[in-house]
Amino acid sequence: MQPQLNLLMDNKVTLYGASGHGKVIVDILESQGIVIAAILDDNPNLTQLLHYPIVKPTPEFHADCRNVIFSIGNNHVRKMLSDKMNCTFATAIHPSAIISKHSKVKEGTVVMAGVVINPATTVGKHCILNTGAVIEHDCVISDFVHISPNVSLAGNVHVMEGAHVGLGASVIQGIKIGKWATIGAGAVILKDVPDYAVVVGNPGKIIKYNSANE
Template sequence: MYLFGGNGHCKVVVDIIKKSNEYPIEGIFDDNPKFNAIFDIPVFKTKTLDFFIDKQLIISIGNNEIRKKISKKIPALYVKAIHPNAIVSYDVKINEGTVIMAGAILNASVYIGKHCIVNTGAVIDHDCSINDFVHISPNASLAGNVVVGEGTQIGIGASVIQGIKIGKWVTVGAGTVIIDDVPDFAVIVGNPGKIIKYNSIENE
């Protein structure tokens, strides 16, 4: 398999794959490589996206918008990576391209979309639905029956009470406490969370 994107987030993805022993990583590609190798894996400059056709791939880039754009351009066989120290209920649905990091907890009947990141120590409780290209940051906690729209970033240490619906391409600030539904594109911070502005998203 291969990784696309060769910066800090990539290092964590490499660690997950190495510890799970599921796929040997043949190489990492980047449009503007900063390193010749990450750990013992060579980093190559991207020449043509056709190279990835019918190859196993994870987009190892933290930015949600960029992951979406690249996934539309590269017709690869996207795989997922789950750290062996994550706790994942038997009936959780995790879609292609998604990465689940160390210490994450995904409880019963959780749905995770494509190309998501569930970061270190994040908690997603029962019956939550996480749509494509979402990033749940380290130590963020979602109570049961929360819905998170496409492309949203839940900031580090944020908390979301049960039954909340968060729109698409929302930014939830670090440590924010969400007690009400959040509309599309909102940037929300504080305890309780307050909308301070709205995102402008090129993907839309």
Template sequence: MFLLGASGHAKVIIDILKAQGVTIDGLFDDNPNCTDLKGYPFLGALKDYKKAIDSLIISIGNNSIRKRIAEDFQNIDYGTAIHPSAILSDDANIGNGTVIMHGAIVQSSVLVGNHCIINTSASIDHDCTIENYVHISPNATLCGNVTVCEGAQVGAGAVVVPGKRIGKWALVAAGAVVVRDVPDYALVIGNPARVIKILK
């Protein structure tokens, strides 16, 4: 497995892959000053790499950057990283390039798209749909039948009650309690969550 990006997010993914027993072949980054991360070598920019790549994870926390990179490099086989302490239903469906971190719970009939982050101890209940490039932050809770649209982020410790829709590229602030649908590109905060800004 190769990683693209050398941030703190990459450090966590390295730990997950090691716990899975997956071999890490190196990291790509556009920063020419990088030398290694946690003992794993830098291989330069991905666009300049001439050897075969068996599998890659985009180890960058920013949703829009993950999307841009995935669209720029569409012919790569993207892997997944799922920590052994995560609990996944047998009928949950996990997309390519997605990372599920320590202690996360993904329940029955959940669909998680491509290049998502399900962060530490996040909880996703039955029949939720998580679209591509979404980030569910640490300790966030999604009750049943929630839809989180492309590129949205649900902040740390936030709660989304059953059946609600989080619009594309919306941001639910840390600790917010979502009791109604969130519009596309909206920033919502508070309990109950209210729109304070449109991000586009």
């Protein structure tokens, strides 16, 4: 018998997505004593994430859900879900993250262990700032962005909606990374990146373009 989800418990967090990424978010929440109300996933083959049973989401949940975090690594899927669900959202911030009091992190975003966010930076909704990433002063991280582990963004970098900056990439100051662009692992970005571009190497070079639905 599946556990029942109490939608009215505003002091708890519900995770949507039973993935490896979800395991990291569970660890963050548990480290701060935050209660996990449920973990939802519509894959019938998944029954448990760590020690939590997985609950199938219902139409009622989609219509009225509270304190949700999308524990899904795919930027497009997070955007699709946020567009169709009537939810309020929580954030998950690891206690070892260093976030300037002069910066802002918006709802639905997850900040992993060892992340540094320096002053006058804004991080949008439903972003992933992964382990050990450094976001310098005056950066703008738009909604649904994924900044991978050990990425370094210098000052005044703008990362537009849905972009994915790969493992260990470095971006010099003042650069704009276009919406839904992909920066390859270890790339060094020395000039602006167009929307949907896929950039790899040192220095970074465009090798192709993503489609709007990739």
